Amino acid sequence: MDDFCECADWQELKNNNSNIFQQDLTYGWVLHWIELSEEHGYTQVHRYGIQITFCPMCGKALKNP
Numbered sequence: 001m002d003d004f005c006e007c008a009d010w011q012e013l014k015n016n017n018s019n020i021f022q023q024d025l026t027y028g029w030v031l032h033w034i035e036l037s038e039e040h041g042y043t044q045v046h047r048y049g050i051q052i053t054f055c056p057m058c059g060k061a062l063k064n065p
Contacts, residue, residue, distance in 0.1 A: 004055065
């Protein structure tokens with residue numbers, strides 16, 4: 001994963017939870033998560049994502065490719 005910020009908090013988050021932030025060609029950097037729920041006896045996968053333009057740790061503008 002590319003670095004979108006140089007702050008120390010980002011480096012720590014990247015080392016411990018590298019799959020939370022993903023880079024998307026359309027939306028840029030996306031905060032991404034998956035939730036599982038049981039509906040009618042089946043497990044349903046719900047995918048969510050929020051586009052971000054500033055570092056959630058330090059507030060600087062993110063680097064985009």
